[in-house]
Amino acid sequence: MDANIIEVTNLSKYFDDFQAVKGISFAVKPGEVFGFLGPNGAGKTTTINMLTGLARPTAGAIRINGSDAVQDIAAVQQMIGIVPDESNLYDELSGYDNLVFCASLYGVRKRERERRAEELLEQFGLADTGRRPFKAYSKGMKRKLTIAAGIIHEPQILFLDEPTTGIDVESARQIRRLVRELNDGGTTIFLTTHYIEEAERLCDRVGFIVGGKVVRIDRVTALMGEDEKEYIIEFTLGEGNSRPEAGLDQAMLQAFPGVKINRVDHRRLRVIPEKREPIAGFIKFFEDAGQPVYEAKIIRPTLEDVFVRITGIEIAKMKREKEGRRKR
Amino acid sequence: MNALIAFWNILLKDMKTYYLKPPNISWGIIFPISWTLMFFVRSGSAIDIRGILPGVMALSILFGTTSMLSVTITFERRSRSFERLLLAPISLNLLMLAKTTGAILFGIINAFIPVLYALFLTDLAGINWGATLLGVIFIAVTSTFLGLFIAVSVSEAFEAQTFSNFFRFPMMFLCGLFIPIGNLPAAIRPLSYIMPLTYGADIIKHAINRAGIITPGLSFLVLLAYSIGLFWISTFNIKRKWIY
Known part of the structure; x- marks a missing residue:
């Protein structure tokens, strides 16, 4: 065979x-x-x-x-x-x-x-x-x-x-x-x-x-491993004090030079350090800033992320086209 | 052996799903009665049952086979269940023979329903039943392959019916079924001789009334040539259009 x-x-x-x-x-x-x-x-x-x-x-x-x-x-x-x-x-x-x-x-x-x-x-x-x-x-x-x-x-x-x-x-x-x-x-x-x-x-x-x-x-696994080189931590914060989001982000940039911050919504933000760092340091930072951390997780890339990166095709559009074709 | 199992089961499935459905059985029963009644009304008196029998038999086969096959194949194409057959590990020729055998059998059964009626109404002594059966089989095969040709040429069931009528209606009047070919205008008489039903009906006329005008051997040859030709064109078109 x-x-x-x-x-x-x-x-x-x-x-x-x-x-x-x-x-x-x-x-x-x-x-x-x-x-x-x-x-x-x-x-x-x-x-x-x-x-x-x-x-x-x-x-x-x-x-x-x-x-x-x-x-x-x-x-x-x-x-x-x-x-x-x-x-x-x-x-x-x-x-x-x-x-x-x-x-x-x-x-x-x-x-x-x-x-x-x-x-x-x-x-x-x-x-x-x-x-x-x-x-x-x-x-x-x-x-x-x-x-x-x-x-x-x-x-x-x-x-x-x-x-x-x-x-x-x-x-x-x-x-x-x-x-x-x-x-x-x-x-x-x-x-x-x-x-x-x-x-x-x-x-x-x-x-x-x-x-x-x-x-x-x-x-x-190999395809997803390529995108795993970027280390992303997503934090979900409690309401905490009324510190403005921009102020919190600014303070974090000063405390952790080189990190990138992406806001998902007003309670969730994604932190991308230059290199792998323990989560504990970030949690302490938020607590010191009066923002309780409800959840912290490592965001792993999906195959969808890999597909979009390699093909440049928007998945939602692909699904809409397919569903539309089936309805017709 | 595998191919034979597939052949037999395609045939059985088609018989069960299409040909032995009550509407089709009743159609086979009503169709010859309608034609006989039409002649009775037209003549206004006693009709020569034995004289019209070959024509009614030939039409029963022609309408039964072409209608059923062209519609069922078009329907299966639309529902994509025909793809399932094309993906089976059997040759295209055997597959199409399996699909058409049901229609051929349906046509043969349809042909003998008017004979059953005639048995009660007239004397059928002296008929060459062997030649009648051969003629019926040849008409059924040719008409079925004409139905196959139509099915492969269209994509919708209503198109199949319209396209079928394009062949069937001229055959009704030009093949000597009820109007002798010799009585047709000379200009259109050649058309009669390019239609396969002329030869099939003539074989049955020979067998039932000894009234045929074409040598039976020639008629069988022409029908054989038509059958092979129509089957070949149909499978060629399937390969070209459906296995693209």
Whole structure:
């Protein structure tokens, strides 16, 4: 078996004159959760479509578990599962019948697919509603059943496209737990999401794609480690005396030369010392100034901060675009 | 073996989800009655059931297959459930054969509903049932692949119906189903011979009334060529348009 379960080399895709994917290369290791992050139109879905056989590359090579995905897509499709960004099962069929049907597409024998369907309904908390038609399911239930349909043939690799978009918090949490369990069981996960915090929680490595180009691929811990070089302490102060904020900040600058101060609001401020210093010194300063400290915490950078720094893309805008597209 | 399991289950799912639904069954029952009644009203007297039987059978197949297939595929495309099939590890040809076999069977069953009615109304002795069945199968296959061609050419269900009528209505009048081709104006007679239903209906006319005008062997060849051609164009278009 290859060291990498997915290997993409110089992959390009043109739609007429428009180049949607611009010679990207990346690899995914067996058992990894790999996140593919980027704004709308970045080329994520086109890349997934090329990896799974829904689109033909204009140039480049794709190898999945040793098979050439361009020349022998059927061999690749047998070992992958796909959960598209919209739940696309059959409305008229029950949850159970949908699962059994999806397993049959991969040649799973009757008794085996019935057993797996029962097991997955149980595992995904849908056993009580398994005989109801799919159209009667809530959004969260539809999403869970679509994921179950994607894994019923026990694929080695699961492509998850925006698995938690547009569903309630509890269902999203359950889905993230299920994804983690799947990965613990050895399934390699290729995830696209515009919820960066989701990628941070689930992924071992991420790739940022912008304008059809992969701008960075690295381990999540390594990416966040880069931004951790800046040491930020956030203090939440009590009402205390009525000392003006500006006066307090000025006094701090004198007491701790070289610090930077960012006010979050009138009670919270972030202090960025030039080098790591014990928090106790700052707490004493505030107490001496008549400002009780209610909370002090080290602010660690999020993957979102890293994404914004590397891509220059505003996350809120990216989410608005995605939600808007789904509503349309 | 895996591909056979997939083929069989796609067929079963389609039969259960689409073709064996009560509205479609009742449509198959009502359609031939409507046509027979229309001829009865038009003639104002006793009608030659055996004479109109090949035409009613051919139309039942044509309308049944083209309507169902073009609408179901368009519907599945809209709901994106068709993507699920395209992502399955089976060849596109086998997938499309699985999708069309349900419609072919639906067409064949539809063809014999008017025969059941006719059994109660007239003497059907002397019919070559083997040739009738072959003719029905060939019409069902060709019409289904025409439905597939239509489904691949449009993106909405209503477009599928409109585009289907573009083929179906000329066939109703120009394929010799109820008006002999020899009675048509000479200028439009060549049109009859480019429509596949002319050949299918002629096979059934031979088998039921020995009234066909084209050599059955030639008719089978033409229908075979149409079937292969329509299937090839359809799968070519699917590769071009849906696996972009």
